[in-house]
Amino acid sequence: MTNYIIRRILLLFPTLFGITLLTFFLIRLAPGNAALLKGAESGRAMTAEQRDQIIKLYGLDKPPLTAYFDWVGKVAHGDFGDSFVDSRPVSEKIGERIGLTMSIAGSALVLSYLIGIPLGVIAAIKRGQTVDRVISFVVFVLYSIPSFAAALLLILFVAGGDYLNLLPMYGANSINASEMGPLPWLGDRMLHLVLPVLCLTYASLSYISRYTRVSMLEALSQDFIRTARAKGLPERLVILRHALRNALIPVITVFALELPVLISGAVILEEIFSLPGMGQLMFQSLEARDQPVIMGVTTLAAIVTLLGYLTADILYVIVDPRISYE
C-alpha cells in the first residue's frame, strides 16, 4: 500500500506540470499580451507600471520555455505577482479570503453527506415503493434547479425582501460584528452563511443520495447479503453492518468529484451573497481584468482539486483492503 501511495504521489507531478503549462499558455495566448509585446495599444487602459509588471511576471520578453520555468519557479514559492487593483501580493489577497470559501464549501460537503447518505439508503431499501419514488423525484428536481435562481428566490422570500425577513440578505457578518464577543460573532457568522451553504448543499446532496442509492442497490444484490439473511441476522444488522459498509466505499471517494463543482458554485454564490471569499475575489478580478489575481485563483483552485483526487485515491485503498495495488 505504501508503494502505491508513493507512486500515486509521484504521478501528481506530470499533472501539476500540465496544469501550470495550460494556465501559462492561456496567458501568453491572450491577445492583450501579444499586443503588449509588439508595443501596440491593446484597447484597455493599462498604466506603464502594470505593463512592466505583466512583462516581468510572465516573462513576455523572454522565449516561451524560459519564461514558463521562471514563472513556475515563482509560483512554487507562492509568488503570483501583485494585483493591478491595489498592488498587494496576490497570495496575500487569496490568503485572507480562502478561509471563508473553505468553510462554506466544507460545510456544504459535510451536510450533503450527512443528509444525502440516509436519503439514498432509505430509497434503496424501499426500492420501487412510494418512499423511493418520492425521494428519487425530489432529489431529481433539486439536482436540476440552478443554484443562482434558487439563491435569488430564497433571498427574496426569506431574507429581507417584501416577504419574510428571517435571515440576513448578504455579507459574512453584521456591520457591528467587530464589537461582538467570540460566541455571538460565531452565531452571527453562521446565521449569515445559512443561505449560501443551503444553496451550495442541495445540488451535491442530490448527487450523493442518487449515488448512494445505486451503490446500495448493488451491495444489496450481492451473495453475502443473502447469506447474512439466510443465517437469520436481523434485517437492521444486514443493512447497517453488511450492505451499508460496502456501499459507502465508492460514495466516500465521490467528494473529489464534487470539489470542482463546489468551487464553481462558490464563485456564483459568493457574488450573489456578497461574501468576501475566493469566488468573489475571482469575480471582482474578472471584472477589473486583474490578470495576476485571475491566474492565481485559477491555478490554486486546480491544485486544490488535484489534491482532492489524490486524497480520494488514497482513501480508496485505505477503506477497501481487498484492493491490492502492488
Added chain:
Amino acid sequence: MSAPDLNSESYAERIWLRFWSDRFARNGLRTVIVLFIIAALAPLLANSHAIVRVADGRVSFPVFLSLEPIEWRFLLYVPLAGLVYGFRRQLLSRGWRSVWMVAGFVVLVEIFLGFSHPINDPTNDRDRPASFKLLPLIPYSPIETTPDAFSAPTWRHPCGTDSTGRDIAARMLHGARTSLSIGFVAQSIALSIGTALGGLAGYYRSWIDIVVCRFIEIMDCFPPLLLILVAISLFESQNNMFYIMAVIGLTSWTGVARLVRAEFLRLSAQPFTLAARAIGASDLRIIVRHLLPNSLGPILVAGTFGVASAILLESSLSFLGFGMQAPTPSWGDILSEARMYIDFAWWLAFFPGLAILITIMSYNFVGEGLRDAVDPRLRLK
C-alpha cells in the same frame, strides 16, 4: 407506435421501445421537442409586429419583414428536422438522393438569407389602426421598452416587465433560442472532441492513451466555470454566441472522452473486432464501422446529460454578465437583472429560473431514460 415483431426488431428499435416505455423519459423528450418548437416560433409568438395586417385595402405580413437571419434559420431548420424525421423511412430508401435534397434545401435557405435585409422598424402594431390585424400571442418584442416598468404579472404582461418595461414573457420566449442552441452546439463540439480523443486513446493505447489520459486529468482539475470565465475574460471576445459555444464545448469534453475510451477498450477485445482485423479491415474501417456504432448508445447518453450542463453553464455565464451581448435576451440575463431588484421583483427571478429548471430536468429525464434503455442491467439492479 405500433408493436413491432419482437423477433425482428433491430438494436435501435429495442432501445427506442425501452426508452418510450419510461414515463419520465417520454415526457422529458416531449418537453424538449416543445421547447425547440417554441424557440423556433419565438418571433411569431412574441412580437410587436402583427402577423397579418389589413389596412387601406392592403394585406401585409409585418412580422416577416423584421426577422433576423438567425430567426429565419430557426423558423426553417426546425421544421426541416421534423420533416426529415417524419419521412425518415422514405428518405433512407432513396439513399444519396435524399441527402442532396436536404442539402439543396439548406443551400436555398442560406442564399435566401444572404439577400434578406431585416427592417428595423420600431413602430408596433398594437396601437396602429387597421381594419384587421392578427397580433402574436404576446404583442411585445423582446427588446422593446415600454413605459410600464416593473409591472407584476398581469394579463397584459403574463410574466411581468423589467426595469425598462420590457416584457419578460417575450424575452423568455426569445431567450429559449439562446439557451437551446448554445446547449446543443456546445455539446456537439464537446462530443466531437471527446469521441475523437477518447477513441484514439482506446483504440491505439500505448503512448497516445497515456497522453490523452493525462490531458483529461489536467482538464478535470479546473473547475469548469472558472476555466470558461478565464477564457472569456482574457480573450476579450465581443461576447458573440459562437465564441461562447466554442469555449463551453472546448472545456466540457472530458466526460465523453473517458467514456468512449472505456468503450473502445472493451470493444476492441471483442471477437468481432478480432474477426474484422483478421480479414484485413483497416483501422479506420474497424473504428467507423464496428467500434463507433457499438458505442453510440453511451455517447448519446453522455451527450444528453452534457446538453443539460451546457445550458446551465450558459445561463450562469449570462447571469454573471459574461454571456451574450446586452440586448440579446437570455434566461440568465433576466436573472441577473433580478439581482438588482431582489427585494420585490420576484417575477424576474421566478420565471427564468423555472424555465431553466424545466429545460434541464427534461434533458436529464431523457438522459436517464436513454441510459436505462441502452443498458437495462442498470435498471434491474
